[in-house]
Structures are given as C-alpha cells and as structure tokens.
Amino acid sequence: MAEITVTVKLFAQYREGKFKVEQRQYPEGTTVGEVIAETGIAVDRYPIGVMIINGRHVEEDRILEAGDTLALFPKVGGG
Amino acid sequence: MADKIYRVRMNDLSFSVEDVPKEWLGLGGRGLTSTIVAAEVDPECHPLGPNNKMVFAPGLLSGTAAANSGRTSLGAKSPLTGGIKESNSGGTSAGIMAKLGVKALIIEGLPEEDDTFYHIHVTKEHVTIEPIPELVGKENFEVLDTMLERYGRKVAVFSIGTPGEQRMLISNISVKDPQGKIRSLGRGGLGAVMGSKKIKVITVDAGDSKETYLADAATFRAANKAFTKALKENPISGEGLPAFGTDILVNIINEAGGLPSMNFRYGTSENAEELSGEHVAENIQERGGKTTHGCHAGCVIQCSQVYNDKDGNYVTSGFEYEMIWAFGANYGIDDIDTIAHIDHIMDDIGVDAIETGVTFGVAAEGGMLPFGDGEAVIKILTEEIPNGTPTGRVIGSGAGNVGKLYGVVRVPVVKNQGMPAYEPRAIKGQGITYVTTPMGADHTAGYAVATNILNSGGHIDPLKKEGQVELSRNLQIASAAIDSTGMCIFVAFPALDDPACLPALIDMINARFGAELTGDDVTNLGKNILKLEHAFNLKAGLGKADDRIPEFMKYETLPPHDAIWDFTNEEIDAFWDF
Incomplete structure (x- = not known):
C-alpha cells in the first residue's frame, strides 16, 4: 500500500517524552484517530481536546491526505 | 453590621x-x-x-x-x-x-x-x-x-x-x-x-473585621466543595492552566489561523513556538521560578506564574497570553525574555498590556518605529512616557488615536479600544463580542473562543457566521452574571462542560445571603446588566454605528483562510433582541 507523508504537531502535555513536530509516514487511508493511537500520546491521562488539520477543526474519523499538517491538543484554555 | x-x-x-x-x-x-x-x-x-x-x-x-x-x-x-x-x-x-x-x-x-x-x-x-x-x-x-x-x-x-x-x-x-x-x-x-x-x-485596611457572614454555613461549605471539585476536575482549569498558564493559547490560536500578527495583517505568526506557553513553561523549569501562582487568595486554578531570566533572577509574574501576543505576534518581538522584561515595566508604570501592545502595532504600521524593536519599546516605556514627552503622549493615547495621528487605515479597535489576541475574521463569534459588548473590543465579555476554537461548550465553526450571535449573546449574559459574583472568568470552562458547576455556584450565593435564586434569576441578572450598560452607552452617544468592526476587515482577507468579516448590520444588531 502506498504511503503518505504528513506533518504531526504535538502540544501541551502531549509533548512529554514525545516530539514537538515531525514528518511521519502513514499508509493511505489512515485516520486521525489511528495517528493518535500510533503516536502513543497520553490520551488516557489527558483526553483529546482539539484536532486541527491545515487550520480547520476535524474529528477522529477524518482521513489524512499527503502533505497535511495535523495538530493535536489536549483540552486547553486561557484568555 | x-x-x-x-x-x-x-x-x-x-x-x-x-x-x-x-x-x-x-x-x-x-x-x-x-x-x-x-x-x-x-x-x-x-x-x-x-x-x-x-x-x-x-x-x-x-x-x-x-x-x-x-x-x-x-x-x-x-x-x-x-x-x-x-x-x-x-x-x-x-x-x-x-x-x-x-x-x-x-x-x-x-x-x-x-x-x-x-x-x-x-x-x-x-x-x-x-x-x-x-x-x-x-x-x-x-x-x-x-x-x-x-x-x-x-x-x-x-x-x-x-x-x-x-x-x-x-x-x-x-x-x-x-x-x-x-x-x-x-x-x-x-x-x-x-x-x-x-x-x-x-x-x-480591614483590621480585625470579618463582616462576611454566611446565612447557612453548612450548605455553603458543601456547595463550595462541589464547586472546587468541578474546577479541579476540569482538564482546562485543573490541568492545562496550572501547567502552562494562559499562554498555552498561542499555539492553538495560531494553528487555527486566528492569531493576529503584524498589526492584524496575518492570522498566524512565525514566532508562535518562541512565544508559546510550552516554551515559557520550559524556561521556568530550567531557570527556577514557578509555573503555578494565584492572583488572589482562594484561587485553585493558579494560572499565573513567576518568570525568571537566564540567570535565575526574577523578572515578572502574571505573564499572560494577551500581553505576550500583543508584543510578540502583533508587534513582532521574537524574543520571549525581552517581552517578559516589557511586562515588568508595564506593571511598574501601570499601562494596559493589550492597549499598549496594539498601540505599538499601529504605530509601527504608521512608520513611527519598526515592527519588533523591543529596545525602542523599552525606551518609550521607561523614558518617554514617564516624562510625558510628545512621543510618550502619542503612545499613551492608545491605538485609535495613534492611527488617526499617523493616517493609518488598519486600526484594530472597536469603540476606540484595542482588540485582544483573537482575529475577528477567523474567530467570528469573538468578533461579535468585540462589536456588541458595551465595553469596546474586549475578550472576557463573551469568550466565544471557547466554543469556536477550544471545543468548550461544544463546537461552532469559527469561520462561519451561523450560530455566532446567539453564542456571543449567551456568553455575554453569563459573563455579566459571573463578573458580579467576584469569580474569576475561568470558572466558565468547567461551567460550560460540567453540569455540577453552575448549580454549586448558585447554591453558594443562596447560602451566603439566605436567598432563593434559581438559574433563571442569574440569567436575568446578566441580561439586566447588559441592558443597563447598553442604555448608558446609547445616552452617551454610542449607537449602532459604533457596534461595528473596523472597515478594513470587511475588504481585506486574512491569511491563511482568506477570512473576511461578512456580518450584515442587521445580523449584528439582532444581538440586542432579548
């Protein structure tokens, strides 16, 4: 199966022991939820708050396309 | 007594x-x-x-x-x-x-x-x-x-x-x-x-006075326990804010394309990582200082922090998102330590971080000084403004007036007050709050960012108009009521998602005063406050034409989404139909 390259960015507590930004390869048809599982970020401790691809909010079932930038955040707030 | x-x-x-x-x-x-x-x-x-x-x-x-x-x-x-x-x-x-x-x-x-x-x-x-x-x-x-x-x-x-x-x-x-x-x-x-x-x-000086009696101390204690639990168990007020402070917002607002940059020309900033709450927290851990710090006794959120320089010496506390955005993304300073130094100076002389940062952005647009020049800012704040020189008075007059003095069209103000750190074209619910709140461009009056970007209280697409006026209205009513209790506005995060939070707050008010307020009473309080503030403004001469976004946002698209302000006057004015 063909692979695609996407940019994955992690924020806040998701960076602990992981990375800030990486180019990563996934099989075509990979969903956001599958990327979350593959990175092993601490969603049990810090549930997913916001998923953004190319500046737009998405859900876990969104299928990634080559060249996408996916940003993953736990629940954050301020103001 | x-x-x-x-x-x-x-x-x-x-x-x-x-x-x-x-x-x-x-x-x-x-x-x-x-x-x-x-x-x-x-x-x-x-x-x-x-x-x-x-x-x-x-x-x-x-x-x-x-x-x-x-x-x-x-x-x-x-x-x-x-x-x-x-x-x-x-x-x-x-x-x-x-x-x-x-x-x-x-x-x-x-x-x-x-x-x-x-x-x-x-x-x-x-x-x-x-x-x-x-x-x-x-x-x-x-x-x-x-x-x-x-x-x-x-x-x-x-x-x-x-x-x-x-x-x-x-x-x-x-x-x-x-x-x-x-x-x-x-x-x-x-x-x-x-x-x-x-x-x-x-x-x-209160001396030995303790006039805050409680009509029903036992009920009050139980309600406070439930309320505190809601604050501590919420991932934002219980985890994110204590760990990273309000500046955690830089990255998410930037990723969403709503971080105003270079005087509201762009919706993202190349300095975001340098300015981010993650970076500030890293520096605090390396240099000493504190990631948690309360602005008042009884705060269980502790979003503030103590920030030190590279040598471990105290620089500032209360180092907040809005200030870091104003001087970082908006005015273009690309060094977090310079911004921390400016934060301390502004505490000392007593100027509003948002208005001052937005003013420097407009001044740079007008050619008064270059974008991103931290040393020029420090000189103006420590020499020109305290001495009341003409340059000091120009900056001291705020963003709207500097825009007029320098013939600038791109002036991000509503009712002459500088906009905070959320782009109204890309976070439209927040834009509705800017134009309709009686306060002038203000983010805390109705924090639609919560539902447009942060998925608190559900999600409403930040780039679309649908649902934004109603969202802003509901948040402004709730905020006016919360602002009457003495509560920090961050109780809104658990209040939006935890059904136990607001009833506990109302129980505390009732137990304090021996009252029998319901949720509807609190909503009506918020509505009444907004209406009497609006009526004051109308008598002061601030009418519908003042409930408007700066015109450039209606014809100049904002990268990266090419977003534009597209509400009609009728859509905006419908805010007051309640």
Whole structure:
C-alpha cells in the first residue's frame, strides 16, 4: 500500500517524552484517530481536546491526505 | 453590621458611610458598579471631568471561602471608549473590602486644580484623604512597597504610575496581589480617571473585621466543595492552566489561523513556538521560578506564574497570553525574555498590556518605529512616557488615536479600544463580542473562543457566521452574571462542560445571603446588566454605528483562510433582541 507523508504537531502535555513536530509516514487511508493511537500520546491521562488539520477543526474519523499538517491538543484554555 | 457604601468626595475632601439602598442589596461586582454608574453618572459627562465617578466593588462571594471569588470590579465612564466600563482584577482587594463590609467605594468630584496628589486610606467606618507629595512621579512598585512598609502586608493597595498621573488613555490601576506583586484593573484607561481625581494611591485596611457572614454555613461549605471539585476536575482549569498558564493559547490560536500578527495583517505568526506557553513553561523549569501562582487568595486554578531570566533572577509574574501576543505576534518581538522584561515595566508604570501592545502595532504600521524593536519599546516605556514627552503622549493615547495621528487605515479597535489576541475574521463569534459588548473590543465579555476554537461548550465553526450571535449573546449574559459574583472568568470552562458547576455556584450565593435564586434569576441578572450598560452607552452617544468592526476587515482577507468579516448590520444588531 502506498504511503503518505504528513506533518504531526504535538502540544501541551502531549509533548512529554514525545516530539514537538515531525514528518511521519502513514499508509493511505489512515485516520486521525489511528495517528493518535500510533503516536502513543497520553490520551488516557489527558483526553483529546482539539484536532486541527491545515487550520480547520476535524474529528477522529477524518482521513489524512499527503502533505497535511495535523495538530493535536489536549483540552486547553486561557484568555 | 450590614455592609455599607463608602463615599469619598474629592471636591471638598470629605467622606460618608451610607446604608446600602435596598435595590443594591442583591448586587455585587460588575452588577453593582454598572448599576451605580448608570444611576449616578451623567452619560454625557467628560470622563476626566468633575461628574465622572469611580466605583470599586468586591463580588457577591468575595471575602468568603468560595474558591476563586477574589475579583474586584471597578466601574466608571471610560475616557478611552466614551462608554460605561467595568474592569475587574484579582489581587487581595476584594477579600479585604468584603471583610471590612465595604459593599462599594464610590469616589466622586475633582479637587482644586493644583499639583497635589492624594492618598485615600479606608478603615472601619472611616476614610482619610491626605496629600502624598513624596510619591508623586513614582511608579507602582515603589508606591506599593511604601504602603506595605507603612501598613503591613495585609493592606489592600490600588495605585497609579506616571501614565495615570498624566491621564494617559493606556493607563491602568495596579492592585496588590498576595505575593506583594501587581495585578491590574487593566482596560479602558481607568488609570486616567484616578489621575484626573488626583488620587495616587488607595489603601484599604480591614483590621480585625470579618463582616462576611454566611446565612447557612453548612450548605455553603458543601456547595463550595462541589464547586472546587468541578474546577479541579476540569482538564482546562485543573490541568492545562496550572501547567502552562494562559499562554498555552498561542499555539492553538495560531494553528487555527486566528492569531493576529503584524498589526492584524496575518492570522498566524512565525514566532508562535518562541512565544508559546510550552516554551515559557520550559524556561521556568530550567531557570527556577514557578509555573503555578494565584492572583488572589482562594484561587485553585493558579494560572499565573513567576518568570525568571537566564540567570535565575526574577523578572515578572502574571505573564499572560494577551500581553505576550500583543508584543510578540502583533508587534513582532521574537524574543520571549525581552517581552517578559516589557511586562515588568508595564506593571511598574501601570499601562494596559493589550492597549499598549496594539498601540505599538499601529504605530509601527504608521512608520513611527519598526515592527519588533523591543529596545525602542523599552525606551518609550521607561523614558518617554514617564516624562510625558510628545512621543510618550502619542503612545499613551492608545491605538485609535495613534492611527488617526499617523493616517493609518488598519486600526484594530472597536469603540476606540484595542482588540485582544483573537482575529475577528477567523474567530467570528469573538468578533461579535468585540462589536456588541458595551465595553469596546474586549475578550472576557463573551469568550466565544471557547466554543469556536477550544471545543468548550461544544463546537461552532469559527469561520462561519451561523450560530455566532446567539453564542456571543449567551456568553455575554453569563459573563455579566459571573463578573458580579467576584469569580474569576475561568470558572466558565468547567461551567460550560460540567453540569455540577453552575448549580454549586448558585447554591453558594443562596447560602451566603439566605436567598432563593434559581438559574433563571442569574440569567436575568446578566441580561439586566447588559441592558443597563447598553442604555448608558446609547445616552452617551454610542449607537449602532459604533457596534461595528473596523472597515478594513470587511475588504481585506486574512491569511491563511482568506477570512473576511461578512456580518450584515442587521445580523449584528439582532444581538440586542432579548
């Protein structure tokens, strides 16, 4: 199966022991939820708050396309 | 003893301690300050003239053990917007005023025109108003330290620096925090109102007074426990804010394309990672300092922090998202330590971080100084503004006026007040709050970012118009009510997602006063506050044409989404249909 390259960015507590930004390869048809599982970020401790691809909010079932930038955040707030 | 209204008349340097009128009994915080300003201040008055008044009020729950109840509200007619203003702050003042039984402190009139500045000292049933020549021309930290030396650390302190003395529109009022540092009644140029009344510093000493009685102490304790649990279990107020502070927002707002950059030209900033809460937290861990720090006693969120320089020396505390955005993304400084240094200077001289940062963005646009020049900013803040030079007065006049002076079209203000750190074209619900709130461009009045970007209270697409007016209206009604309780606005995060939070808050109010308020009563309180503030503004001459976005946002698209402001006037004006 063909692979695609996407940019994955992690924020806040998701960076602990992981990375800030990486180019990563996934099989075509990979969903956001599958990327979350593959990175092993601490969603049990810090549930997913916001998923953004190319500046737009998405859900876990969104299928990634080559060249996408996916940003993953736990629940954050301020103001 | 029942709570009292303390009234100070600067025209003859007298005071009175008055019974609280029946119709004000159930009010506190913003509800009380806006009610008193609407009742006693002529909307057509000059904000710096004899007929404006300052009204300080603790919230309904301030002075009790209720978590996060330590906000003090200040109301007046704003010299920046020309409309009604409520600005609130943490610090120790709300608890101290409530314990002394001060329902509100009203300051009215102007003293004789000479160089005298005064110190107002409030104690049980008594107020002294004395000249304080030794502190004229001094900045906030020196004023604060002088007061703490004189009265001890348990005294509340409100003060202005030299910008307030000079009645500059960017000036604010500093409030002592529990660590002896500074929080601010920031927005709307209220430091200029205090300067116009020739008041350098106000101290409030509660002595041994503990006037905050509870009608039903057992119910109050149980409700406070449930409320505190909701705050601590919420991932934002319980985890994210303590770990990273409010500056955690830089990255998410940037990723969503709504981080105003280079004077609202772009929706993302290449400096985002440098400016981010993650980076600030990393620096704090490496250098010493604290990631958690409360702005008032009883805060369980602790979003503030203590930030040190590379050598581990203290630089600033209360290093917030809005300030870091204003000087980082918006004005373009790409070094977080320079921004921290500027934050400390602004605390010391007493200027609003948002208005000042937006002003520098407009000034750079107009060619007064280059974008991103931290040294130029520091020179203006430490030399030009304190000395009242023409350059200092230009920056001190705020973003709207600098735009006019330099012939700039891209001036991000509503009702002449600079916009905070969210682009209205890309976060449209927040834009509706900017244009409709009686406060001028303000983010806390109805924080639609929560639902547009942060998925708190559900999700409404930030780039579409649908649902935004209703969202902003509901948030503004709720915020007006919360601002009356003395609660920090961050209780809104658990309130939006945890059904146990708001009932616990209402239970505390009822147990404090022996009242029987329902959720509907609280909603009606919020509606009434908004309506009376709006009515004041209409009488002051701020009509529908002032509830508008700056025109450039209607024809200039914002990268990366090519977003534009596309609400019709009718859609905006429908905000007030309630």
